[in-house]
Amino acid sequence: MTVEEVLELIEAKDMTPETDKNTEVSCGYTCDLLSWVMAHGTAGMAWVTVQTHMNVIAVASLMEMAAVIIPEGIEMEAPSLEKAKEEGITVLESPLTAYEICARLAAKGLAGK
C-alpha cells in the first residue's frame, strides 16, 4: 500500500504536498508515548498519534517512517509541519479516530508491526 492509497482510505488532508506519495507503507502503528515508539517503530511505518509537536517529526525521521497520521481533525503545529517538509516526512490529518484509521488500514490488508 502506498502513502497515496492510505491518504484516500482515511479521508486525510495532505499537509506536506512536497513529499513523495508513492512511498510504500510497510505497516501501521498507533501510540502516543514517544519512547515506546522509538523502541517499537520500524522503517516505512505509518504512525497514528495525537501528539503534534516537533519531536514527533524527529522520531519519524530517525525511524525512517513513511507517514505520520494525526487523527480526529487535530491540527499539527506549524513548526512541526515545517520540520516535516525539511525532513521529507509526510504528515496526514484525518477526521477519523485512531481506531477507525487503523481498522480501515487493517481491513485493506496493511499489517501491524
Next chain:
Amino acid sequence: MAVLLEKNFPVEAGAFTTAGEASTTIKRTLKQLGIGPEVLRRVSVACYEVELNLVIHSRGGTLTLLVDPEKVTLISKDVGPGIPDIEKAMTEGFSTASDEARTLGFGAGMGLPNMKRNASEFDIQSEVGVGTTITMSFALK
C-alpha cells in the same frame, strides 16, 4: 584506535522544541560516512533517548560522537543533578519525568532500557550533585 571523526553537540536543559536536532544531525553524519542501516538505526534510537534525557532530566550537557574503524561511540556528559539510584532508573517503566515532559509523550520509562538494548556496550556513571556520564559504543563489524 585512530579516531576518524569527533563532534560535540551541546544540549540545553528543558529545550523541548529543539530536542532531537543533535540526533538528526548525528544520523545524517553517520549516513554520509556509509554506516549500514542496522547500526544506523540502533545508534539513532539510543542517541535520541540520551539526547531527550539531557533535555528532560539534566541541567544541560554535551553529546559527543566518536567514530573509528571499529565502532561508533556516543558519550553523554551532563552537569547534574545526578541519579540517586541507577538500578531503579534502569528499570523499564520507571520515570521521574515532569508533567510537562509527560504531556509531550515522554516519561514512559523506556529511555535508559532502550539505550542499553541498542548499544553493543553501555556504561552509566552518576554522582548526585555532580552529574551523569553515559558511554555507549556500537560495533561496526
